[in-house]
Amino acid sequence: MNRNELRTPSYIVQEGALKHNLEILKKVREESGCKILLAQKAFSMYRTYPLIAEYLDGTTASGIFEAKLADEEFKPSCENDNTGKENSGTCEKRENHVFEPAFHVDEMKELCEICSHIYFNSISQLELHRPVWEPYQKAGKVKIALRINPEFSTQEGHEIYDPCSRGSRLGIRKANLPEKLPEGVTGLHFHTMCEQNVQPLIETFRHVEENFPKYLKQISWINMGGGHHITRDDYEVDKLVSFLKDVKERYGFDIYLEPGEAIALNAGTLITIVMDIVDSDDIPTLILDASASCHMPDVIEMPYTPPLEGAIESKLGCEPFEGGDGIWVRLASRTCLAGDIIGIYRVPEMPEVGDVLTFTDMAIYSMVKNNTFNGMPLPDIVLEKDENSEDRYELVKRFGYEDFKERL
Ligand SMILES: Cc1ncc(COP(=O)(O)O)c(C=O)c1O
Incomplete structure (x- = not known):
């Protein structure tokens, strides 16, 4: 690919x-x-x-x-x-x-x-x-x-x-x-x-x-x-x-x-798309097709904010934030869990619907802890090979509805 x-x-x-x-x-x-x-x-x-x-x-x-x-x-x-x-x-x-x-x-x-x-x-x-x-x-x-x-x-x-x-x-x-x-x-x-x-x-x-x-x-x-x-x-x-x-x-x-x-460590990313941007009292909330609860549960269990490529700084969903250059946004999921918040990030520019965001350090304690709560689709698993390799992105696994159904 x-x-x-x-x-x-x-x-x-x-x-x-x-x-x-x-x-x-x-x-x-x-x-x-x-x-x-x-x-x-x-x-x-x-x-x-x-x-x-x-x-x-x-x-x-x-x-x-x-x-x-x-x-x-x-x-x-x-x-x-x-x-x-x-x-x-x-x-x-x-x-x-x-x-x-x-x-x-x-x-x-x-x-x-x-x-x-x-x-x-x-x-x-x-x-x-x-x-x-x-x-x-x-x-x-x-x-x-x-x-x-x-x-x-x-x-x-x-x-x-x-x-x-x-x-x-x-x-x-x-x-x-x-x-x-x-x-x-x-x-x-x-x-x-x-x-x-x-x-x-x-x-x-x-x-x-x-x-x-x-x-x-x-x-x-x-x-x-x-x-x-x-x-x-x-x-x-x-x-x-x-x-x-x-x-x-x-x-x-x-x-x-x-x-x-x-x-x-630092050997994997999770890419996700901005599906919508909603007004939520304080700062804009970006709704993503990735979920903390389903795809990176440690974010909630530990808790921590996963590094986001290009972000200036990040805070836990519950931490105070303000100031600095750029713009503060809340990154959240398309599940119905109110607390399915990945974190609050200061980014240089306001992202737009359709933008792809990249969380880093996502190989560990991520896919092993996946779940399909809310019927959320599981992310593809892809292996990125060396730059000069013919098939640079190998699709290792794609999940579908059957994977959700078969577990229930
Ligand atoms: C018994 C045991 N060994 C090894 C590990 C791996 O630890 P880590 O991934 O933090 O290196 C764990 C993690 O919980 C563990 O419980």
Whole structure:
């Protein structure tokens, strides 16, 4: 497709930006010796899995569907070329990790068949499923870990993304761990961060060392979760590499990181058209064919205002705004939800009906959270390839009425 053939709304994922992020992550892997997994909950556009699989060690899943998706699709492209050749080791099968606060009994066998690593959130879950996973573990087909809750918050303001917040159900607290890790458990997992730089990771690990020292001597691998914004411009990549090398040297275990956002950070846009402009007491409200509620729920859940190409500044729908050059407009959706507001933006010129607006950083936690509330159509999914590629815009998926109906 050409650019002018794109429909709105569409998510457009830029392969070049994805590769840029993957190069950084590859460098961290190579220099530190750690392993990096794609947390599929953030980004599951499996059309890009063969590319990502060339750079990363595997995936992590939040349940059986993501685990199956990885099993089917997360293969480096060399595995798809039908030559059957194993070139330079890049075709090795990728790891498939899965964590869920509770697994259904009827899913455990299949998970053991397709996953390389399974993480349990409690001793009771570990023991409930032991009869199923233990034979696989003893045969060396699956590795087992427990998720711990370090009870150490390093973030403020986003309680819903803080697994160490009060009342959290995520991870076993120190007080609830037995003296010795149960038979078969060889790994530990903690995930405590969200969009953070390296210092909070260093502090979290120091806290884990102080509070869980005996367990660190009993394991052969550790997973330090996600929330590492490694591909953000100001991320201290060298400091991360030194930290990981130091931990590896002192403990000798394998280290995993499982970022989601960092893989596709700033690698996608959501284009939308201005359908109408209405007068709403204070400033003009632009009605768009994209919806915060349906196509970018984090805007409401977190909340935040997604960056808009060309805008001078933005505010949450509820924040005061005034002044400055340009014009303030409210960007809202064509759903009937009064609060389906994307944000308030100061733009250089008043947009017109028919203009296409572009929200950036829309690859992550967007299409994975889509819904069809109000019968809203789901955006197209498009892959934007390198500038000189013949088919620059590949339409990966177009949804229609049937997709809406089939879910109901
Ligand atoms: C257990 C676990 N691992 C990894 C991630 C990925 O985090 P992020 O996308 O912030 O890097 C999450 C996010 O919620 C998570 O819960």
